[in-house]
Amino acid sequence: MYTCQDSINLLLDFLDGEMPAEVSAELREHLAGCPPCVEFVESYRATPGICREALKAKMPPEVARRLTQFLRSRLPPQGVP
Amino acid sequence: MTAPGPEGDKALLASAQAGNMGAFEELVERHRDRVYGLALRMTRSEADAAEISQETFLSAFQHLQSFRGEAAFGSWVHRIAANHALMRLRHRRVVQMAEEELKAPDFSERGTLLETPAPEWSKPAEERALDAELGEAIRRATDALPDAYREVFLLKDAEGLSYEQIAEATGDSVPAIKSRLHRARLALREAIDRFYKEP
Numbered sequence: 714m715y716t717c718q719d720s721i722n723l724l725l726d727f728l729d730g731e732m733p734a735e736v737s738a739e740l741r742e743h744l745a746g747c748p749p750c751v752e753f754v755e756s757y758r759a760t761p762g763i764c765r766e767a768l769k770a771k772m773p774p775e776v777a778r779r780l781t782q783f784l785r786s787r788l789p790p791q792g793v794p
Numbered sequence: 795m796t797a798p799g800p801e802g803d804k805a806l807l808a809s810a811q812a813g814n815m816g817a818f819e820e821l822v823e824r825h826r827d828r829v830y831g832l833a834l835r836m837t838r839s840e841a842d843a844a845e846i847s848q849e850t851f852l853s854a855f856q857h858l859q860s861f862r863g864e865a866a867f868g869s870w871v872h873r874i875a876a877n878h879a880l881m882r883l884r885h886r887r888v889v890q891m892a893e894e895e896l897k898a899p900d901f902s903e904r905g906t907l908l909e910t911p912a913p914e915w916s917k918p919a920e921e922r923a924l925d926a927e928l929g930e931a932i933r934r935a936t937d938a939l940p941d942a943y944r945e946v947f948l949l950k951d952a953e954g955l956s957y958e959q960i961a962e963a964t965g966d967s968v969p970a971i972k973s974r975l976h977r978a979r980l981a982l983r984e985a986i987d988r989f990y991k992e993p
Binding site: 716717718719721722724725726747749750752753755756757759760761763764765766767768769770771772773776777779780781783784787788790 | 815818819822823826827829830831834835840843844847848851852855899901904905906907910911912915916924928929932933936947948951952972975976979980982983986987
């Protein structure tokens with residue numbers, strides 16, 4: 714019988730769907746009797762999406778201006794050689 | 795006006811490959827925020843991120859003719875950015891936080907989870923508003939990850955690269971990448987959970 718720790722250690726492969734059927738069945742059995750782990754799985758599953766949203770960045774206008782200048786100074790005006 | 799998204803990118807790409815610099819500049823404009831964001835989070839340096847953005851688009855231009863469009867232009871250019879950021883990190887040796895300091899859930903001696911996640915997690919995603927303070931907490935937690943963990947997390951969970959693509963870019967094995975990704979997710983989950991539980 715898996716513990717919470719065993720189950721959490723297996724979460725990556727579990728959510729990737731890359732797990733032997735018997736391991737997956739044992740993990741599901743643990744989750745069926747462990748509400749805190751079910752909540753943990755949900756929070757683990759939600760983490761990448763929340764982070765992705767938080768980590769979105771906008772290039773500052775000054776950096777964008779310098780990027781354009783840099784490219785115009787390095788690239789041929791007529792485009793691809 | 796070119797359509798947004800990958801279809802519009804395709805038209806712009808064809809035009810840029812035919813020599814239209816305006817089309818290339820529009821591609822740059824479409825993708826510069828994500829390129830800059832990835833570089834900034836990977837290197838934690840605005841100056842490096844600005845330079846990586848320049849190197850990335852210069853490199854993309856130089857290889858424009860050999861790009862056949864099997865992948866979306868965005869994916870291609872983000873991989874170039876990831877490679878430039880990785881190269882820069884390889885040359886920059888910084889004192890790393892010990893891996894043992896990565897936050898992870900606490901268990902009892904019998905392996906039982908000691909703390910239940912905050913109730914906020916059970917809300918649907920659209921109701922979990924990402925306020926500015928949570929965003930800042932996540933950025934701090936991401937920046938605090940050791941480089942090798944942050945790289946993998948950003949490449950997989952923010953950029954959507956496959957394990958194989960990350961292995962190719964970093965030279966690490968897929969099992970090592972998966973292990974780091976799991977530890978990074980756990981650490982970031984802890985950071986968000988702590989934020990929700992703060993009074």
